[in-house]
Amino acid sequence: MPGVSKGLCAEGHASRRPRALVVDDDPCARLYVRRVLEGLGFRVDTADSVRSALEAISGPCFDVVVSDGHLPDGLGPMVLDRVRTRGRDGGPVEARMIGMTASLDGDLRRAFLDAGAGLVMTKPVALTTLRAAVG
Amino acid sequence: MNTSIASESRPAPIIGMPTEVPQGSVRPLEDPVRGFVHDVRTPLGAVRGFAEVILDDPDLDVATRTEFMQTIIREADRAIELVRQLGDLARIRRDTVPMAPVGILPGVVEPVLHEMQELASGEGVDLVTEVFACPVTLRCAPEWIGTLIRELVGMSIRWTPAEGRVRVGVSIRGGVLRIESADGGESVTEAQRQRLLDPYFRERMAPRQGGSAGLGLVLASEIARVHGGRVSAQHADGGGVVLSVELPLEDDAVAP
Numbered sequence: 414m415p416g417v418s419k420g421l422c423a424e425g426h427a428s429r430r431p432r433a434l435v436v437d438d439d440p441c442a443r444l445y446v447r448r449v450l451e452g453l454g455f456r457v458d459t460a461d462s463v464r465s466a467l468e469a470i471s472g473p474c475f476d477v478v479v480s481d482g483h484l485p486d487g488l489g490p491m492v493l494d495r496v497r498t499r500g501r502d503g504g505p506v507e508a509r510m511i512g513m514t515a516s517l518d519g520d521l522r523r524a525f526l527d528a529g530a531g532l533v534m535t536k537p538v539a540l541t542t543l544r545a546a547v548g
Numbered sequence: 549m550n551t552s553i554a555s556e557s558r559p560a561p562i563i564g565m566p567t568e569v570p571q572g573s574v575r576p577l578e579d580p581v582r583g584f585v586h587d588v589r590t591p592l593g594a595v596r597g598f599a600e601v602i603l604d605d606p607d608l609d610v611a612t613r614t615e616f617m618q619t620i621i622r623e624a625d626r627a628i629e630l631v632r633q634l635g636d637l638a639r640i641r642r643d644t645v646p647m648a649p650v651g652i653l654p655g656v657v658e659p660v661l662h663e664m665q666e667l668a669s670g671e672g673v674d675l676v677t678e679v680f681a682c683p684v685t686l687r688c689a690p691e692w693i694g695t696l697i698r699e700l701v702g703m704s705i706r707w708t709p710a711e712g713r714v715r716v717g718v719s720i721r722g723g724v725l726r727i728e729s730a731d732g733g734e735s736v737t738e739a740q741r742q743r744l745l746d747p748y749f750r751e752r753m754a755p756r757q758g759g760s761a762g763l764g765l766v767l768a769s770e771i772a773r774v775h776g777g778r779v780s781a782q783h784a785d786g787g788g789v790v791l792s793v794e795l796p797l798e799d800d801a802v803a804p
Binding site: 438440441442444449461485518537539 | 582585586587589590591592593594595596597598600601604605619622623750751752753756757758759760
C-alpha cells in the first residue's frame with residue numbers, strides 16, 4: 414500500500430493495519446468513503462459530528478483522516494486542526510488529512526488548508542480520485 | 549402541546565472542544581442557490597460513487613450489490629426531492645396562486661395525513677393524529693396546502709429516530725386552523741430553535757439521513773404566507789420540536 418506507511422503513529426508498528434477516520438454527517442457519504450478505504454486495506458472508524466470525531470481522535474491514532482466540511486455542530490477544519498495539534502504535542506504524527514466538501518465556499522477550503530489538510534476535494538469524488546488521494 | 553422556553557439547555561461541552569473555525573470566516577449556507585448546490589452534490593456523489601464501486605468489483609456478492617443499488621435509487625430520489633423543493637419554491641414565489649373555498653377538513657387534510665402515516669411507518673416511526681371532527685372550509689389552493697402539510701410532518705418524521713413518535717394535531721381556535729406536528733427528536737437550544745426555519749438548517753441531526761433540513765420548511769412558510777398564515781417552530785414539552793402552521797378562516801368556515 415504505497416504511501417500509507419508514512420503516516421504510522423509514534424506507538425505503531427510497521428506491520429500493523431493502517432487506520433483511517435472518516436467524518437461526515439451523511440450516512441451514504443460515510444459508507445462510500447469507508448468502503449473505498451477498506452478496499453485499500455484500512456481499518457476505518459467513522460464519526461458524524463465534530464464532537465464524535467474529537468472523541469475518536471482522543472483514542473487510537475489514525476494514518477488518514479477524511480473530513481466533510483459542514484457538520485451539525487461545527488466545521489471539518491476543527492477536526493483536522495485538533496489532529497494536527499495532537500501531532501505537535503507528541504500524539505499521532507503525520508496523519509494524512511483530507512478535506513472533502515460539497516461547498517462552493519473558498520473560505521472553507523482555506524480553513525481546511527490552514528488546519529493542515531494536504532488536499533481539499535470537491536464532492537462528488539470519483540473512486541479513482543479518492544484512491545489516489547489516500548493511497 | 550407546545551411551549552416556548554426562554555432559557556437555553558445546551559449540552560455539556562466537551563473539554564477542549566474547539567468553538568471557532570481555525571482561520572477565516574466560513575459563510576453559512578442560507579442562500580438558496582449555494583445551499584442547494586451543496587446539498588445536491590452529496591446524493592449525486594453517492595449515486596456516482598456506489599455505481600463506480602459496483603462496476604469496479606465484478607466479484608461483489610449479490611447482497612452487497614443489491615444494497616448498493618438500493619442506495620443509488622434512494623440517493624437519486626433524495627436529489628430529485630431537493631430539485632422538487634427548489635422548483636416548488638420558485639413557483640410559489642413567482643406564480644399567482646388561484647384560491648377558492650375548499651372543504652379542507654376532512655377532504656384535503658386527512659388523505660395527506662394518511663399518506664404521511666405510510667411514510668412514517670416505512671421509517672419505523674409511529675405517527676399519531678388528532679383531527680378536529682367538524683367539516684371546515686378554507687379559501688386556499690388545495691394542492692399547496694397538501695404540500696405544506698407534507699413538508700411540516702415530513703420534517704418531523706425525518707427528525708424522529710426509529711421507534712419514536714410524531715404527534716399531529718389539527719384544531720380550530722379563534723378563527724384559525726392550526727396544524728401542529730410534534731417530533732420525537734432531540735431537544736434544541738433556544739438559539740437553534742430560532743434558526744430552525746432557515747434554509748438548509750443543519751445543526752439538528754436527522755437520525756437516519758443526516759444532512760441539512762433543505763428547503764422544506766422555507767417552502768412551507770412561503771405557502772402559509774400566500775394563504776395569509778404563518779409557520780412557527782417551538783420547543784415541545786418533554787423535548788423535541790413542534791412545527792405548526794396557522795391559517796386564518798373565514799367567518800362561516802366551520803360547519804355546525
